Amino acid sequence: MSPRRSKALPAYRSASQAARTLMVLGLLQRGPMHGYELYRIIVAHGALYADFKKPTLYHLLERLAEDGAVKVTSEAGTRGRRGERLVYALTAAGRRIFMDLLRETLGAYQPVHSGLDVAIVFMARLPPADAIALLKTRRETVLARRALVSGEGKPPPPPERATAASLAASHALGLIDAELAWIAQAISQFASAAPPPAHT
Amino acid sequence: MSPRRSKALPAYRSASQAARTLMVLGLLQRGPMHGYELYRIIVAHGALYADFKKPTLYHLLERLAEDGAVKVTSEAGTRGRRGERLVYALTAAGRRIFMDLLRETLGAYQPVHSGLDVAIVFMARLPPADAIALLKTRRETVLARRALVSGEGKPPPPPERATAASLAASHALGLIDAELAWIAQAISQFASAAPPPAHT
DNA sequence: CGGACTATAGTCAATATGGACTTTGCTTTA
DNA sequence: TAAAGCAAAGTCCATATTGACTATAGTCCG
Secondary structure, three states: OOOOOOOOOOHHHOHHHHHHHHHHHHHHOOOOEEHHHHHHHHHHOOOOOOOOOHHHHHHHHHHHHHOOOEEEEEEEOHHHOOOEEEEEEEOHHHHHHHHHHHHHHHHOOOOOOOOHHHHHHHHOOOOHHHHHHHHHHHHHHHHHHHHHHOOOOOOOOOHHHHHHHHHHHHHHHHHHHHHHHHHHHHHHHHHHHOOOOOOO | OOOOOOOOOOHHHOHHHHHHHHHHHHHHOOOOEEHHHHHHHHHHOOOOOOOOOHHHHHHHHHHHHHOOOEEEEEEEOHHHOOOEEEEEEEOHHHHHHHHHHHHHHHHOOOOOOOOHHHHHHHHOOOOHHHHHHHHHHHHHHHHHHHHHHOOOOOOOOOHHHHHHHHHHHHHHHHHHHHHHHHHHHHHHHHHHHOOOOOOO
16 A cells, blocks of 8 residues: 655755756746746756756646646637647745755755766876876866856846846856866876976 | 667766766776675765766666676675675776766866756845845855865875875865855855845 | 674666657748 | 748657665674
8 A cells, every 4th residue: 555655755855856946936936937938948048057858847847736836727829829838837835945945955065976076086097198188178178168158248137137147157157267277286286297208 | 660769879978877987987997896896985985976876876887788898797606695796897898988988078068057056046036135144054064065075084095096086175175165255255245235234 | 592783785666857759830932 | 822941839758867675694792
C-alpha cells in the first residue's frame, strides 16, 4: 500500500528545481501568463539566469499547479488560437513559496559544478607548457564572455528593471574578473615551474 | 526502423556529464579501481569538485566501458569478498577522451545556474530593507563557506597533489571574495535607495 | 561465541530532463 | 490567392538522475 517514495519534498524545494521555480514564480509577478509566454521571456534573456527547456517548464508548471502555487484557468481561443490555452496566475501561496525559496537560495552556498573545478584539479598533472596553453585559451573564452555580459550593444533596460539588471551584471562581472585574475596567477605559477626552454 | 535518437553524442560529451566524466577518468589515472573505490574518493572530497550519486557513477562507468574509455575486468573475490567485483582501468582511448574533454571544458563558458542569479534579479523588487536583510544573511553564508574552503584544520595535501590543491583553492577563494565584494556594494546601493528610517 | 552495528558494493524504480516531433495559425510572395 | 515558410504552443518518449532498498562482510562488545 505505502508508496515507495512518500512524496517527500514539494518539487520546488529540490535543489535542482529551486532556481527554475524561483524564475517562474518571479516572472508571474508581472501578471498571469501562459506557458509559451514564460518560455519566450526566459529564452529572450539568453537563458542568462535560469535555463530550462520547454518540456521542463511545462512539467514544472503542472507541479506548481498541483501544489497550489499557481492557479490555472483555461483561456478559450483568444485571437482565434486553437482550442484553448492554459493561463497561469500566481496565488497567495505562490507568493509565500517564492519568498521562502528566495531566502533558502541565498542561505545555502550551492557550489557550482561546471566542470571547471575538476579541470583545474587535473590540469596540475600536465606538463606546465600544456597547462599554460590551456589557460591562455581559457582566457580568450572568459574575455569573450566578459564582453557579452558587460553588454555590448544591448539596449538599456527599462527603468523599472534597471536596478535588477545592474545588480546582476555587476555580480557576473565580479566573478568573471576574479577568474581572469586567477588565470593570470596560475599562468605565472606554471611558468615559474617550467623555466622557458632555451631557444634551441 | 530508424531509432528516434541516433546515438547522438558519446555520453561523456553531453554538458551535464562532462564534469563527472572528467572526474572519473582523472581519478583512474592513479590506477585501476572498482566502482565503490571511486565513489569513496569523490565523497571524501566533500563532493567539492563534481558531485554525483552512486547510481549515476555506476551508469557512467557502464557507458565509458561501452565507449571503450575504460577496460573492465572482473576481479574474483579478493580478500574473500562476495562473488566478484568489477575493476575499471583507463585505456589509451580513455586518456585521449580525457584530454579532449579538458580542452572542451576550458573552452566553453558554462554559465552557472545555482539560483543565485535568479535570486539577485528578483531581490531588486523587494523593499530595500528586506533586500538588505537578505544580503546580510547571505554574507554569513558566504563567510562560512570561505572558512571551509580556506581549509580550517584540513591536513595539508600530499606533496604530489599540492599544486592541484592550491590552484583549486585559490580559484574558489577568488570567486568567494568577488561575491563578498559584490554583497558589500549591493548593500550600500540598497541603503542609499532607502534612507534609514528616523528613529521613531 | 552470538547479536548488534557499521562499511562495502551495489541495484531498483520513481522522477526529472531534453531532443525531436506535431499541429495549428499567421505571413509572405509569387 | 495558393503554396511555402515560419512562429506559436505544446507533447512524446528516450535518457539521466537519485532516494530508497538489498545483501554480504567485517568488527566490536559483553
